[in-house]
Structure formats: structure tokens, C-alpha cells
Amino acid sequence: MRARVTAILLLLAGATGCSGVEPWVKPYERQNFADPIMSADRDPVSSAYLNHVFEAREGARGALGSHGGGCGCN
Amino acid sequence: MKATRYLLVLAVAAVAAPASGGVLPEDRADVLYHRYDGGGVTIDGPSLLVRKKFAEKYSVSANYYVDMVSSASIDVVTTASPYKEERTQGSLAFDMLNDKTQYSVSVTNSDENDYTANSASFDLSQDLFGDLTTLSIGFSRGWDEVRKRGDANFNEPVDRRSYRLGLSQILTPTLMMGFAFETVTDEGFLNNPYRSVRYLDPDSPAGYAYQPEVYPRTRTSNAASLSARYFLPYRAAVHGEYRYFTDTWGIDASTLQIGYTHPLGKQWILEAGYRWYNQSAADFYSDLFDRPDAQNFMGRDKELSTFTSHMLSAGATYELPSFGWKFLRRSTVNLFYDRIRYEYDDFRDVTAGGAPGTEQLYGFDADVLRLFVSGWF
Numbered sequence: 053m054r055a056r057v058t059a060i061l062l063l064l065a066g067a068t069g070c071s072g073v074e075p076w077v078k079p080y081e082r083q084n085f086a087d088p089i090m091s092a093d094r095d096p097v098s099s100a101y102l103n104h105v106f107e108a109r110e111g112a113r114g115a116l117g118s119h120g121g122g123c124g125c126n
Numbered sequence: 127m128k129a130t131r132y133l134l135v136l137a138v139a140a141v142a143a144p145a146s147g148g149v150l151p152e153d154r155a156d157v158l159y160h161r162y163d164g165g166g167v168t169i170d171g172p173s174l175l176v177r178k179k180f181a182e183k184y185s186v187s188a189n190y191y192v193d194m195v196s197s198a199s200i201d202v203v204t205t206a207s208p209y210k211e212e213r214t215q216g217s218l219a220f221d222m223l224n225d226k227t228q229y230s231v232s233v234t235n236s237d238e239n240d241y242t243a244n245s246a247s248f249d250l251s252q253d254l255f256g257d258l259t260t261l262s263i264g265f266s267r268g269w270d271e272v273r274k275r276g277d278a279n280f281n282e283p284v285d286r287r288s289y290r291l292g293l294s295q296i297l298t299p300t301l302m303m304g305f306a307f308e309t310v311t312d313e314g315f316l317n318n319p320y321r322s323v324r325y326l327d328p329d330s331p332a333g334y335a336y337q338p339e340v341y342p343r344t345r346t347s348n349a350a351s352l353s354a355r356y357f358l359p360y361r362a363a364v365h366g367e368y369r370y371f372t373d374t375w376g377i378d379a380s381t382l383q384i385g386y387t388h389p390l391g392k393q394w395i396l397e398a399g400y401r402w403y404n405q406s407a408a409d410f411y412s413d414l415f416d417r418p419d420a421q422n423f424m425g426r427d428k429e430l431s432t433f434t435s436h437m438l439s440a441g442a443t444y445e446l447p448s449f450g451w452k453f454l455r456r457s458t459v460n461l462f463y464d465r466i467r468y469e470y471d472d473f474r475d476v477t478a479g480g481a482p483g484t485e486q487l488y489g490f491d492a493d494v495l496r497l498f499v500s501g502w503f
Contacts, residue, residue: 075256081299084357089387089395092294092304092355092365097156097175097189098462098496105162105494109468111405111429112371112379114288114308115349 164492213238264290282315317341325415347373376409464494
């Protein structure tokens with residue numbers, strides 16, 4: 053069983069690594085992602101502060117798209 | 127003191143370069159004024175960030191951040207006295223780009239009169255598959271020292287570790303998606319040395335009394351998020367994010383966020399958004415225990431209670447006209463305002479009066495302001 057899993061993993065690795073995935077969105081089609089409005093974290097100093105507001109007042113933490121952040125007070 | 131509880135994750139937040147394996151972030155400087163006002167607490171102060179590339183391969187950044195706190199929160203007015211304190215934090219980060227791989231290290235120190243926190247982080251991101259995919263991993267380690275005013279002998283350590291995994295993927299010429307997973311572990315003195323829990327006490331005139339809270343000395347949490355950002359045909363963007371969180375204290379939480387970004391001409395970018403957050407209570411949380419020492423672990427921190435919050439956001443960015451200065455390529459002035467409503471399901475407002483355990487449930491509104499100028503050079 054373990055050998056079969058290993059073989060499948062190796063096959064998958066080979067399929068993705070060696071054959072080379074053809075980029076289906078060409079470089080000249082990516083101008084939208086260079087637009088600042090598509091940036092997930094346009095102003096890090098500002099988003100870090102807001103994450104800090106959340107994490108100081110919520111039980112949850114982590115896995116925030118653009119790193120985490122947080123502190124604050126009672 | 128609670129100001130530094132989550133320093134570990136904050137450590138990398140402002141200074142670390144956004145995960146984009148193939149390109150170092152632009153040289154920029156930001157000067158931000160922040161203000162939080164809600165629930166009897168006002169916190170404001172500056173945050174300064176400077177980032178500079180050199181040799182097109184290396185980048186350094188520094189962040190200086192201050193929280194000036196004036197607190198008369200419900201916890202404080204019911205069991206202690208209003209107070210003022212200040213927390214200062216400094217971070218340094220170094221990024222290196224090697225082909226499509228970016229390495230980042232950062233260190234942070236935070237200090238206030240009864241809490242010191244130090245942390246170090248390492249992050250790595252790699253562009254894959256024709257740069258359509260960015261994979262990132264990260265690790266942080268934090269060393270905190272908890273002290274207590276009025277008790278010179280009180281000195282407790284906290285050890286924190288964070289493990290992160292991120293994936294961002296361009297799916298179509300107008301759509302990108304992101305996935306993030308993070309595990310955080312804490313070990314040490316995790317509660318607030320000043321906070322108390324409430325228990326029924328027939329001998330007290332109020333019908334209840336207080337004793338210090340006791341938390342477990344370990345906590346492990348897992349969080350996973352999925353996000354998407356879509357470019358609309360008329361040059362605007364919508365984005366959404368969902369995060370699920372669970373931890374060994376019994377807290378489960380969901381966060382849902384949506385936003386809309388709309389440029390106006392060449393100089394304005396307007397934003398609007400909504401965020402919803404909901405969590406269940408920690409296993410050892412209670413607003414009112416039925417007797418003293420009712421359990422091994424006891425907490426009455428409203429952050430460990432069952433609650434929901436709603437946040438409405440609005441913001442504007444204005445691109446300033448050129449000053450004709452050679453070293454300044456462009457600059458912006460930005461104003462963001464958020465209004466947050468917190469509604470607690472099992473945390474009661476003891477100042478409202480009534481028989482113990484029947485007081486009205488607590489809730490409050492908070493105003494959050496961010497005003498900043500940014501310059502790119």
C-alpha cells in the first residue's frame with residue numbers, strides 16, 4: 053500500500069515538475085494584476101494596523117492573507 | 127499588558143515584504159496616524175515604515191510603532207481603575223531575491239511597562255509555473271516576558287511559535303485566488319495577571335465576587351483562509367475572504383470579508399467593505415461561575431466569550447500632484463474609517479445592574495481611523 057502511494061506521489065511530482073506546466077495566462081495578459089487596485093496588500097503599514105485591531109479583540113488569529121498582525125488593549 | 131499578546135504575528139506584518147517570489151517591493155515610506163475609540167478605550171499613535179532596495183537584489187525595511195492607551199474598559203471599571211500606558215515597537219526586516227525565490231528575515235521588539243516581547247521570523251516565497259503561482263512558507267519564534275505592576279517578584283515567560291503556508295494563484299487574466307494556513311502554539315503564562323473571573327457569592331451585597339482568572343499554560347491554534355480578487359471590466363476590483371479558526375481552548379471562529387475598490391480618474395481610489403466575525407466561547411469561559419474555584423481553568427475575558435462583530439469600512443486614496451522633487455516619484459494621502467459593532471452573547475454588563483446572571487448583555491461600537499501619507503522614491 054505504502055509503495056503504491058509513493059508511486060502515485062512520484063508520478064504526480066513528475067507530471068507537474070518535469071513536464072513543465074504551460075502558463076495558461078500569458079505574461080501579456082497579466083496587466084490587470086499590475087494595477088494597484090488588484091494588490092492584496094497595497095499599504096502594508098495600514099493593513100498591519102487593522103489586523104492588529106482585530107487580533108487584540110478576537111479569539112482568532114493567523115492565516116490572514118497578508119501576514120498577520122495584532123495587538124491592542126482591553 | 128495585553129497589548130503585546132499577539133506580537134508574534136504582528137512582528138512580520140508591516141515590515142516583511144508581501145509574498146511575491148519574483149519581485150522585491152518598491153522603495154517607499156509611510157507615516158501613519160492610527161486611532162481606535164470604543165468600549166471606553168482610546169488607543170492612538172504613529173506608525174512609520176521605510177523600505178529601501180539596493181543592488182536590485184536586497185531590500186531592508188524598518189517600522190516604528192506606538193500605541194498610546196487610555197483605558198476605562200468595562201473590565202477595568204468593574205474590577206480596577208482606569209489607566210494610561212504606552213507601548214512602543216520596533217521592527218527590522220531584510221529581504222533577498224534570488225531569481226524567483228525571495229528570502230525574508232525580520233526581528234521585532236515591543237516594550238511596555240509590564241510586558242516585553244521579542245520575536246524573529248523567517249519567510250520564503252517562490253514563484254512557480256510561469257509565475258502564475260506563488261508558494262510561501264514561514265516560521266516565527268517569540269519570547270515574551272510578563273510582569274505585573276506592584277509585584278516586583280512577578281515575572282513569567284511565554285514561548286510562541288508560528289508556522290505559515292501560503293499559496294496565491296492567478297487563475298484567469300482577471301481573477302486571482304489565495305490560500306493561507308497558519309498554526310500558532312503558545313506556552314507559558316497566557317492570561318492577564320490583572321483580570322478576574324466573577325462567581326456567585328451570597329455573602330456579598332452584590333451577590334457576586336471576583337477572583338483571579340486561571341488559563342491553561344498551553345494553546346495551539348489552526349487557521350485556514352481562502353481569498354479571491356477579481357478585476358471588473360470597467361477597471362474596478364472586488365475581493366472576498368473566508369477564514370476558519372479553531373484552537374485547543376475550544377474556540378471556533380469564522381471571518382467573512384468582502385470589499386470593492388473603485389478608481390476615480392487618475393488621482394482617486396475609493397474603497398468600501400464589510401467584515402463579519404463570529405466565534406464560540408472557550409471551554410473554560412464563563413460570565414458567572416457558580417462558586418469560587420469552580421474549575422481548574424477559569425476565564426472571563428470577553429475575547430474568549432461567544433460574540434459577533436460587524437464592520438463597515440470606507441476609504442479614499444488621493445494621488446498628490448508632483449512636487450517636482452527628483453527623489454520622490456509619487457506620493458499619496460490616504461484616509462480610512464471603520465465602524466465596528468461588537469455584540470456579546472454570554473458576557474454581561476454588570477454596570478447595568480440586576481440580579482447576578484441576568485444583567486443585560488454587553489455590546490459596544492468602535493471607531494477606527496487610519497490617516498497616512500505614502501511616498502515612493
